[in-house]
Amino acid sequence: MLKFSKLTSLGLVVALPLFFAGCVQYQWVNQTRPTANLTTDSASCEQKVASLYPAQNVVVQTGGGYYTSGYRNCYRTYYGTACDYIPGHYIPPSYGVTDANSSQRQQSFNACLRSKGWDLVPAKH
Secondary structure, three states, rough: OOOOOOOHHHHHHHHHHHHHHHHHHEEEEEEEOOOOHHHHHHHHHHHHHHHOOOOOOEEEEEEOOEEOOOOOEEEOOOOEEEEEEEEEEOOOOEEEEEEHHHHHHOOOOOOOOOOOOEEEEEEOO
């Protein structure tokens, strides 16, 4: 039988809800309007925030450049051992594209729906 110390049990009590918190799904609900209106309100809010915060694609560095280390590759030959030196080389940084306005657009969208009476709540299963 496994025995847990009080500290281990406390750690599990604290860690497990935090672990499963990332699995919670959310939905928009409105106490005064039917769910069917969410589509209309969402479209209205999306149009509004798209004009306020249009997509602004920017190039960002996603990984740093670095040098690989060199190494020796030795092998046996008829005359003994021979070694080749393989020098290190530079790996340039990697880049990607991201939308600089996506966060502001999402926050404004959420605020717009909230202004129409919608609340983002954990989904009931």
